[in-house]
Amino acid sequence: MRRPPPSLYAFCLPLLAAPVLAQAPADPLVTRMASVLEASMPELIAFRRDLHQHPELSGAETRTAARVAERLRVLGFEVRTGVGGQGVVALLRGTRPGPVVAFRADLDAVRSDEPDPVPFASLTPGVRHICGHDIHTTVGVALATAFAAVRSALPGAVLLVFQPAEERATGARAMLADDVFSLARPVAIYAVHTAPLEVGTLGVAHGPLLAGRDRVSVTLEGEGDLDAALAALADALRRIGTITPAEARGTVPPDFVLVDLAPPQAEAAGHRELMATLSIASRTARAAARRQVEAAARRVERPGVRVSVSYRERVIAGVTNDSLLTSRGEQAIARSLGAAAVVPLGVVSPRFSEDFGSFQEIVPGAMFLLGVSNRERGWVGMPHSAGYVADEAAIRHGGLALAAVLLDRLRRAD
Ligand SMILES: [Zn+2]
Structure with missing residues (x-):
């Protein structure tokens, strides 16, 4: 455990x-x-x-x-x-x-x-x-x-x-x-x-x-305003969480989604990456969270900002x-x-x-x-x-x- x-x-x-x-x-x-x-x-x-x-x-x-x-x-x-x-x-x-x-x-x-x-x-x-x-x-x-x-x-x-x-x-x-x-x-x-x-x-x-853990990695590339897109995406991912980190210290009904955003990594010109861990116990909550992550990534896509998502379910089962x-x-x-x-x-x-x-x-x-x-x-x-x-x-x-x-x-x- x-x-x-x-x-x-x-x-x-x-x-x-x-x-x-x-x-x-x-x-x-x-x-x-x-x-x-x-x-x-x-x-x-x-x-x-x-x-x-x-x-x-x-x-x-x-x-x-x-x-x-x-x-x-x-x-x-x-x-x-x-x-x-x-x-x-x-x-x-x-x-x-x-x-x-x-x-x-x-x-x-x-x-x-x-x-x-x-x-x-x-x-x-x-x-x-x-x-x-x-x-x-x-x-x-x-x-x-x-x-x-x-x-x-x-x-x-x-x-x-x-x-x-x-x-x-x-x-x-x-x-x-x-x-x-x-x-x-x-x-x-x-x-x-x-x-x-x-x-x-x-x-x-x-x-x-017991919750499983999903890993999300979103890559933003291009000559557009990557930082603005990154900030909007981070905001959207946080909102997918249905409980706060403080609430996660106790117990909750099993249909929760807890989102932990990783601290920003070293940035390169024209390249940003956002990583998150999602703790999820219920199958339906997992399916919904994944759809929301992919939709959030599509929303920040625009000319000059290319977005790719890697979503790995149940990295910990x-x-x-x-x-x-x-x-x-x-x-x-x-x-x-x-x-x-x-x-x-x-x-x-x-x-x-x-x-x-x-x-x-x-x-x-x-x-x-x-x-x-x-x-x-x-x-x-x-x-x-x-x-x-x-x-x-x-x-x-x-x-x-x-x-x-x-x-x-x-x-x-x-
Ligand atoms: Zn143990």
């Missing part, structure tokens, strides 16, 4: 009551996986703390990837390493017919010179897990542990994708370019991202969850959830953790983005936000914030919830 806002997500502000987690799941495989997860929690927490103490930046996740691969091999997974850089892909085939269902976690950490406020602090100066990818990876290992324990009764196959370089938003596409689904092609892919929701809850969005997978996933989470664990999300935070959407372009997918804050203990899991602390109990909730979600999809024929 990239570009944090300085303030808290608004959706975490109406802090939620602690959920009831005591509801016993009726599904025997879920029950078995829940008891395996419970017994494995000390080991999983030790695994997570080891990752937390040894954070690695995007593209350099060698130790993290090796630890993951080692664990998955022991659990009986078929493992492929070095996928799209440091990526790891692992497959567990069940013994009964069924589809292939995937879970994606990310491996990398973030530059931060702030002190790590936990007893198992980062041992690598200037690098910390403040986006919760150590939690995501451990949830992936928790799922591996749970599914390996029920393999003899498992329909289909579980594919685990551990992605490098999410913070640079390049890892997903690098894995896709490296045939990430060579072991098996999934019918659905799921992910979690830690969020400042109360631990024990998961945030669910039916549709846009963002996350838009498949509505059917999300609905079914939401029901599976409610059955597994209790209805109070599901937090409906009707808004998005424009400043955050993610490249999970690159997988969703290929395979239907859903990302759930995993609550890691603990109000009582004063822990707030705000991604990229200096004081980021995640309640490790979220590994249990994330593991239980996603085990139920994946199993539900494995049992469906469509």
Whole structure:
């Protein structure tokens, strides 16, 4: 997840009551996986703390990837390493017919010179897990542990994708370019991202969850008044934005457009260039914004001012959830953790983005936000914030919830 806002997500502000987690799941495989997860929690927490103490930046996740691969091999997974850089892909085939269902976690950490406020602090100066990818990876290992324990009764196959370089938003596409689904092609892919929701809850969005980023570059050339045209164009692009940068620090309904104009570059005679980044979560808002950008460029064209536009959509893919997978996933989470664990999300935070959407372009997918804050203990899991602390109990909730979600999809024929 990239570009944090300085303030808290608004959706975490109406802090939620602690959920009831005591509801016993009726599904025997879920029950078995829940008891395996419970017994494995000390080991999983030790695994997570080891990752937390040894954070690695995007593209350099060698130790993290090796630890993951080692664990998955022991659990009986078929493992492929070095996928799209440091990526790891692992497959567990069940013994009964069924589809292939995937879970994606990310491996990398973030530059931060702030002190790590936990007893198992980062041992690598200037690098910390403040986006919760150590939690995501451990949830992936928790799922591996749970599914390996029920393999003899498992329909289909579980594919685990551990992605490098999410913070640079390049890892997903690098894995896709490296045939990430060579072991098996999934019918659905799921992910979690830690969020400042109360631990024990998961945030669910039916549709846009995290904005994608579009890049616009407009070139003006000719012997006319390029500066006047440039100023008019900059004005028009700003007006395409439906929210202000100040509003973007909070949360807004997903149909927003946020425009960031780049500072002017060095100018050459007869040549000007204007660059902008547009953060957009909804498909219809993207289509409308693109049309407006192209129309604005045409309007400043005149004799002596030639204009050309390069509009690149979804340079960072963002996350838009498949509505059917999300609905079914939401029901599976409610059955597994209790209805109070599901937090409906009707808004998005424009400043955050993610490249999970690159997988969703290929395979239907859903990302759930995993609550890691603990109000009582004063822990707030705000991604990229200096004081980021995640309640490790979220590994249990994330593991239980996603085990139920994946199993539900494995049992469906469509
Ligand atoms: Zn992240």
